[in-house]
Amino acid sequence: MLSDDLSWFLILADSEHIGDAAAQLRMPQSTLSRRLGRLEQRLGTTLFDRHGRSLTLNTRGAALRRRLRAAVIQLDLAESEVLRLLDPxxxxxxxxxxxxxxxxxxxxxxxxxxxxxxxxxxxxxxxxxxxxxxxxxxxxxxxxxxxxxxxxxxxxxxxxLRQPMAACLPSDHRLAHRRRIRLADIASEPFISTPAGFNSRDLLEGIAADEGVDIHVAFESDELSTVAGLVVSGVGVALLPADDPYLQLPGAVFIPLTTRRTRxxxxxxxxxxxxxxxxxxxxxxxxxxxxxxx
CATH class of the missing domain: 3.40.190.10 (Periplasmic binding protein-like II)
Incomplete structure (x- = not known):
């Protein structure tokens, strides 16, 4: 990775001395000089001002060092993350x-x-x-x-799980005493449901199609708990899973729906x-x- 391929440049940029950098890298000075020459040729500019064997990093070399150091940090982090992901x-x-x-x-x-x-x-x-x-x-x-x-x-x-569906009604609803109910029994009332595309809405519309009835969705909410809360407030009725423990709000009754469909x-x-x-x-x-x- 880049941290290996150009680590020599960072060492040279920090030491600003061919001999010291070559010793640290354990390579001949001539090899390090050729690497620097090839890099400068590729970039089309010098990266150091020469003073014999001593070097002074110029503005172009300083810019390269800054970017390379940031890149090395990111690549080392990426390598560490890959190694971490190999362990489930x-x-x-x-x-x-x-x-x-x-x-x-x-x-x-x-x-x-x-x-x-x-x-x-x-x-x-x-x-x-x-x-x-x-x-x-x-x-x-x-x-x-x-x-x-x-x-x-x-x-x-x-x-x-497979959740049976129920009609969710206010506890004072005229049909709240029923043991079972059909969607047709409440089709004329305003419904509260999730927006189009949600599975709960698809189930409501599917059951309505099964029974050949039209329904009117007056209120929509992304959250089923909000749907149940609106039923308690008395603004409409809803079709909800019968066995969801977090939807059983005080003031609402859940009457099993006569349908073959489940969630x-x-x-x-x-x-x-x-x-x-x-x-x-x-x-x-x-x-x-x-x-x-x-």
Whole structure:
């Protein structure tokens, strides 16, 4: 790397003496002089003012020394980082997850990994399911917790859970006493949902299509907890996972929905990923955490 190829110039620039630099580098003075001559010829300028065997670094040589020293530092850091990444216990995993798992499921997986591998680094990113799938495919993330399951054989998949869907209603709603409900029963009411492109919105629209009803989304939020909070406020109804513990707000009731659709949740990763890598260790840790949860 550059730190090896041009380290001689930095030594010469610091000593400003051919003999002293050659002794430090353990090479003949003539060899060092030829290296300097070739470098100056390539650059088309002198880098030192000559005074016999003594040299004085000129402004052009000082500029080169400053830039080379900065480059050597960066290259040495890069080499150290590569060597660190070769050890999965001190490497990096880039973990993505959907917003709705940020309050409960993702933290459990993160905590389990940090406990198992305290010297490893973990970078986190939140987004919607479609974007997270694209990030894994584009090598911008290593592992993602998302929904729904992506198509194609280029990604691995570990099913985490299947969440049944429920109608989330204010506790004083006229249908709050029901044991089960169809979407058609509340289709005429204003809905609160996530924006278009989010998996929860896709499920709502898919179930509406299944039942042949039209719905009106009056309010949108990226966060399912906010959706549940708006239901409690009485401005509308929502379709939410029935078993998410962090959505069970006082003042809201969750009535199981009559539908074959569920929210399929899982971990994805690139199929060609090395199982012995740091992301591989993360997946092993996630499997252990999930087994304890089941």
């Amino acid at each position: 216990e001190t490497g990096l995993v880039r973990f993505d997850f959907m917003h709705s798992f940020g309050t409960w499921l993702a933290p459990r997986l993160i905590h389990g990994f940090v406990d198992d591998h305290p010297r490893a680094d973990i970078h986190l990113h939140q987004g919607i399911g479609r974007d997270l799938i694209a990030r894994v495919r584009d090598d911008e993330a290593d592992v993602a917790l998302c929904s729904p399951r992506p198509e194609g054989e280029d990604l691995g998949w570990l099913e985490v 399929e949740v899982g971990l994805i990763w690139r199929a060609d990923q090395d199982p012995a890598s740091t992301p591989g260790l993360f997946l092993d840790s996630a499997r252990r955490v999930l087994s304890l949860m089941s």
